[in-house]
Amino acid sequence: MSIGGFPTGTGTAPHAQSQFMVEHHAELLDSLDSAQRRNLWRFRIISALVWVALVLLVGGGMWLASGAEFEFVQTSGPVIVLQGAPTTVLVSVLAITFATALAIIGALGRLSLNPIFSAVASFYVSLIRGTPLLLQIYFIYFALPQLDIVLPAIQAGVTALALNYGAYMTEIFRAGIQAVPRGQREAAQALGMPEQLVMRRIVLPQAVRIVIPAVGNEFIAMIKDSALVSLITIHETLFLAQRIGRSAFEPTAALIIAGAVYWTLTIIFSFFQARLERRLARSDR
Amino acid sequence: MRNLRRLALLPAAMLVLAACQNTGAGSTSQSASASTSSSAEASESQAADVKPCESEGIDGLLAQVCAAGKIVVSTDPAYPPQSFLNEETGEYEGFDIDVAAAIAERLGVEVEFTDPTFDAVVAGNWSGRWDMSVGSVTVTEERSQVLDFTQPYYFTPAQFAVLEDSSYQSVDELAGKVICAGESTTYVFWVEGTLTLGEGAPEPAPVPEGMTATTFPTDIDCAESWRGGRTDFEAWLTALPTAQDAIDSGNYAIRLLGDPVFYEPLAVAFDKAAEDNDSLLAAVDQIVGEMHEDGTLTELSEKWYEGLDYSTEQ
Numbered sequence: 307m308s309i310g311g312f313p314t315g316t317g318t319a320p321h322a323q324s325q326f327m328v329e330h331h332a333e334l335l336d337s338l339d340s341a342q343r344r345n346l347w348r349f350r351i352i353s354a355l356v357w358v359a360l361v362l363l364v365g366g367g368m369w370l371a372s373g374a375e376f377e378f379v380q381t382s383g384p385v386i387v388l389q390g391a392p393t394t395v396l397v398s399v400l401a402i403t404f405a406t407a408l409a410i411i412g413a414l415g416r417l418s419l420n421p422i423f424s425a426v427a428s429f430y431v432s433l434i435r436g437t438p439l440l441l442q443i444y445f446i447y448f449a450l451p452q453l454d455i456v457l458p459a460i461q462a463g464v465t466a467l468a469l470n471y472g473a474y475m476t477e478i479f480r481a482g483i484q485a486v487p488r489g490q491r492e493a494a495q496a497l498g499m500p501e502q503l504v505m506r507r508i509v510l511p512q513a514v515r516i517v518i519p520a521v522g523n524e525f526i527a528m529i530k531d532s533a534l535v536s537l538i539t540i541h542e543t544l545f546l547a548q549r550i551g552r553s554a555f556e557p558t559a560a561l562i563i564a565g566a567v568y569w570t571l572t573i574i575f576s577f578f579q580a581r582l583e584r585r586l587a588r589s590d591r
Numbered sequence: 592m593r594n595l596r597r598l599a600l601l602p603a604a605m606l607v608l609a610a611c612q613n614t615g616a617g618s619t620s621q622s623a624s625a626s627t628s629s630s631a632e633a634s635e636s637q638a639a640d641v642k643p644c645e646s647e648g649i650d651g652l653l654a655q656v657c658a659a660g661k662i663v664v665s666t667d668p669a670y671p672p673q674s675f676l677n678e679e680t681g682e683y684e685g686f687d688i689d690v691a692a693a694i695a696e697r698l699g700v701e702v703e704f705t706d707p708t709f710d711a712v713v714a715g716n717w718s719g720r721w722d723m724s725v726g727s728v729t730v731t732e733e734r735s736q737v738l739d740f741t742q743p744y745y746f747t748p749a750q751f752a753v754l755e756d757s758s759y760q761s762v763d764e765l766a767g768k769v770i771c772a773g774e775s776t777t778y779v780f781w782v783e784g785t786l787t788l789g790e791g792a793p794e795p796a797p798v799p800e801g802m803t804a805t806t807f808p809t810d811i812d813c814a815e816s817w818r819g820g821r822t823d824f825e826a827w828l829t830a831l832p833t834a835q836d837a838i839d840s841g842n843y844a845i846r847l848l849g850d851p852v853f854y855e856p857l858a859v860a861f862d863k864a865a866e867d868n869d870s871l872l873a874a875v876d877q878i879v880g881e882m883h884e885d886g887t888l889t890e891l892s893e894k895w896y897e898g899l900d901y902s903t904e905q
Contacts, residue, residue, distance in 0.1 A: 371819075373818060373842070378678075381678050381679050382678045382679065384679075385678070385679060385680060385681040386681075389681050447720075448711070448718060448720075451718030451719060451720065452718060456718065456719060456720075459705075537708065538707070539705050539706050539707055541681075546676070546681060548669065549668045549669050549675070549676045549706070550676045550678050550681060552669035552670075552671075552675070552809060552811040552812075552815075553668065553669060553671050553675030553676050553677075553678060554678040554840075555671075555811065555814075555836075555837060555840035555842045555843070556842065557811065557812065557815045558815065558818075558819065
């Protein structure tokens, strides 16, 4: 759950570096002669082989250490993956959606000249970032009902994750807004646009584009943090792995399966994030 | 900016969220009749009686449960053979599950399970998150301050297990040693000397001097810790059926040690903080009594505990 050290001033956007790398990579390819291309392929093949070897070594080693029979993967693997993974993705997608909305509002508050709006936003960020996510999850599930606010388990989990990530992402969005070159705003003002319209039509669209890679990062982090909601009875991946693992007296093997599920999910979403980043970089050429 | 306008879709997203309420949440409704239809005599004798939910003039929590048409039951599905998830389907199974389903059927409602951690159940103040616990909760004086109990539905021995190749031959040899147990269980209370079983329960054995306990969220983790090669403790104290099941799984090189140190009465529990739970407590207490009399509990115990009848006091 890092928010990275984005420059808060004007100028360099967070994606500028990756954009540079993409362009750099393309130029590099064009400039290669056939021998260099062969070398490049050799590099790729060897690194792929090393990956495969590492996966087998680490995964197989962990499995051997667990002392489990492979049969367990066949009997219990499908139920952990098919029932757990969709719930993990559902909770994460819903939570990141609400967190993004909260973050935009929070960032506008953090930058607002209205002292009330600004104080509320900075209080929110301070309180949520200053307390553990696990505590927030417990609080929303167990304590809010004392005030007659009884959110069902999934809603409680999504609310806690959204509130928590919304606070971290508030800072990302604030940095994104501040990273939009000052000249953009000045030009719009010079055309006579009112302040609100400048924010909505000129600054925010550019800011959103700047922060999308960082939001993708947060989403990938959230897929793993969503495992914490297993403690409030949500049958997501880790919950099912723990309960089914203990039921079958194979808890460690079940954890390895859950680990593989989370890893696979993050690989899939990292792939989409990289594509999205490349697409966004295109318009900057 | 169009993206901002999409914020207006938030309420719609909220609705989607509300609709998702039952997807994957820890609540699987299942027909209450399924697992109890096996006891033919029981249902015959029951058919003549009026189910509590069908009788006139009910009030309090019972009336609420009947109106909802379902009773939410907490259980910890990591405790084979009492309560666990089927390793192929992920469905709830076990003795506690069958007992809860039978109680719901006799009340005249559906059963729905939820699975908070055990320490959350015995801490009381459930905030209406679930209506009752059929989770092999031992009746103790301390818990009676926050929970209301029915009469016990079964009794289990508390049993020590040790590594197969250890030298221990009796419980007394564990004096001054560290043992392992599940968090907030009666096994920990016994070691700490704070176990006070409800009235009528047989006196627990004396605790070997200087014995201390280390805990995990649930009992099975103790055995798993040994299996991984950890030796932070010398013995594991848990329910005899759970220890026996672990041994029978063939996954752990452990054996039972000595006689059971105490016998615990396990009862259905209700949250004392819940308003008007008297009506539901009385109805379920009566149902448990009937299930003792007509042999349903004996039958279920023999089904899950390898032919042993734990429904009566040893």
